[in-house]
Amino acid sequence: MQTQQQPRSDVRNPPSGVEASLFEDAPPHTLSSDETAQTLGVAVERGLSQQDAVSRLGRYGPNKLAEAAKLSPLILLLQQFANPLLIILMVGAAISAYTGHTVDAVAILVIVVINALISFWQEYKAEQSLAALGEMAAPQAHVMRDGQWRDAPAADLVPGDIVKLKAGDIIPADMRFVSAHRLQIDEAALTGESEPVDKNDQIFADVQTVLAERFNMGHMSTQVTGGTALGIVTSTGMATEVGHIAGLMAAAKEPKTPLQERIEGLSRVLIGAALCVVAIIIGIGILNGMDAIEMLNTAISLSVAAIPEGLPTVVTIVLTLGSQNMASKNALARRLSSVETLGTTSVICSDKTGTLTQNQMQVMRLWAGGKTWQVTGEGFDPKGTFLGADDTEANPEVEDDLREMLMISAFCNEARMIELDGRPAIQGNPTEGALVVAAAKVGVSRSDLKARNYVPLSHFPFDSTRKMMSVHTRLPEGEEYLVAKGAPDMILARATHVRLHGEEVPINDGNRAEIEAVISSFGNDALRTLAVAYRKISAGDLNHEDPERDIVLIGIHGIMDPPRPEVPDAVAQATSAGVRTVMITGDHAVTAQAIAEQIGIKTSDEQTVHVGAELDGLSDEELGETVKRAAVFARVTPEHKLRIVAALQANGEVAAMTGDGVNDAPALRKADIGIAMGISGTSVAKDSSSLVLLDDNFSTIVTAVREGRRIYDNLRKFIRQALTANVAEVSTILFAFLLMGADPLLPLTPLMILWVNLVSDGIPALSLGFEPAEPDLMKHKPRGRDENIFSGGLKEMIIIRGLAVGGLTFYVFNTALERGQPLAYAQTLAFATLICAQLWHIFDARSSRTLFTKNPFDNRYLLGAVALSAALSLLAIYTPVGNYILNTEPLSARHLLEAIFIAALPTLLLSGIKELFGFKFL
Incomplete structure (x- = not known):
């Protein structure tokens, strides 16, 4: 227990x-x-x-x-160089400079500085939310x-x-x-x-x-x-x-994103692998009595070959491209790492008002003269109709009770309709605005009534004691009326008659029960109620101390901030993708639960509803169990939101939290991804968030989750492509040391390896960021927080294909030497073979299945990148500048064609075997 x-x-x-x-x-x-x-x-x-x-x-x-204390830009910049991958490269650059390989040292340092500057800029431009x-x-x-x-x-x-x-x-x-x-x-x-x-x-x-x-x-x-x-x-x-x-x-410290954790894990793997291979090679060198300078050159080559120098840069670029795509869909990423985090999200903690709902109060139902009407339309848009019990549309010219109730609602009102940014809006109290919009749907407005000589004589404004307001009015015919609206219990307590089917009848036990049943029915559906009444005034009959006595109840409005039309589908999509939605709101539990049931957040009795006061009595462990089945948290404080997020994270969930107010800021910072409202959100909420919704719409979050998953898939494709090249480069050198005896030669120079990693392989790999989403992307459960980046057989694919390409590259190099070719020519031939093998392999890296399952023309950016990479590599081989920097030699046309076709063998053979036998690890 x-x-x-x-x-x-x-x-x-x-x-x-x-x-x-x-x-x-x-x-x-x-x-x-x-x-x-x-x-x-x-x-x-x-x-x-x-x-x-x-x-x-x-x-x-x-x-x-x-x-809050702020780091100076200089300290922030220096912190970027603490990246383990960059440290190894800086050591390699120092060794290159010490051994006289100045060009190598400069090239490596340029890569280090570019990566550090990109990371620095991303952190530097993040603003301080406390400010x-x-x-x-x-x-x-x-x-x-x-x-x-x-x-x-x-x-x-x-x-x-x-x-x-x-x-x-x-x-x-x-x-x-x-x-x-x-x-x-x-x-x-x-x-x-x-x-x-x-x-x-x-x-x-x-x-x-x-x-x-x-x-x-x-x-x-x-x-x-x-x-x-x-x-x-x-x-x-x-x-x-x-x-x-x-x-x-x-x-509330911001947690590391799943991507940051995975990249750190990948860095540790790469560093460990690099150190192991360097130790093996140096051990072989020592046993064979190699020269110390040669050993240092080898160490440089291996450190460059083992590390994908372009990884931080390409990850940043791919995330930037993803963030731009999200921005076009109304989701603005303030932190690039949040782009991928969305794809890992397993639970979305969403605010209600303005995110799941329209943040526009609307009359949904009304009772007038004994009839109940459904009101259609959306938000503050004055377009809509009134539907009766049999869904027939009301005719305001015939339905006198309905028309007069709406006339009173518009006249006894301090709100007014305006146009804001080309859209209908309300100036004044939103609840009063809902009545103004409802009246506008039958062509009634306060200004129109005044134009028709309805004259306000005196006002009795709303106060918290009377809970109603009224207006003394003179009609065009000269008659005077008091028109009122307010809380139904207060109106009913002061009403002596009720208008039923065009007649004023005294309130008795029977019709009072009918009225109370209407109020109860509206309340059970989480509708806020306002009653409308009137009284004809004889000369000198108005008591200014007690104006609303002996009034006639004519109708009751049922008002709410309705769900956005697209939200139920978005919640269903999130659910099918294994992403749970939890409503966390400051509103009342009854209202929150009604909305949650309407939009599909709460679909069974097993899903629970809690108020903030309940959480005060729960330990962290008990709250951890509670959040597993909770659908709604209502009447919560900032501390409650923090505890809810922490409990979800303790359960291994990747939690997204939405919010718009100052009270949401701590939870936005604590969540794996904080999502602020771009329209209604405060600057504090936006500055505390990772993502800003430009349209304040929940469905945009689901769209962003889909985009985040696509981006993560494409990052895995890039990592597969990049690390396959690294394994091929390392294994090429390893095969040389294992198979060439006591005097091994380097098949590739450090700058050749840099060229492959950054240009001939890096440019096409970058185009993988444009890959369209897999068809079943939103049918899988979210990845676990602890899921390894190499899951799903990725590690095996990288190793097997990398060894195959590395073995083939060494074979071409060794064969060229055996045929009497100079070392530089043999290295250039190996260089060309490795480039071609990677260009073939990138078409296979586009899918977790095989290259035969994807149309090669689906990604035009990839085709262009492959063509550009091939052209640049030809320049590296056939121009004097390329020969000088990379120590290459021009190849004969026959040898170049042989390299192109031989390089296709690993990809075609392994893909064919996988297609035939379904081996996931190939």
């Missing part, structure tokens, strides 16, 4: 610092404003004295976020000192300062509101709430109240969208909620 562990103690502790020290007994949201002021030692009507403020500033420090977090802070604050209001730098605020806020202000520090008038704050970046939050100065006694529901608190870096407020600063700097997140970000 598993040992029960104590729950984590750091899950939802308040930020360290001011708040923790001053509010040990009770956090400020559980205190009255007077108690908060008393705890902080301040009189609200006078504020702090300037002397006290200076003293507190010295005690608590400036109201700023701590900045972006700091930039979100307010520069100024309107603060009371010594009984006088003054503007002061936000960095000078201290606990106890009294701050005044108005619409448009960025809140400069965490604060407890003393007073709030129609105050609304956009906290989406901090809590994930999709709409501005109504704030007040009431007490919330529950210590465990989640951050999103602390309605009497304002938090640093969030924005006031409406109303005014007075607040007492309770926390500053790193003690604020944003500071707490900054601390999590600093602690």
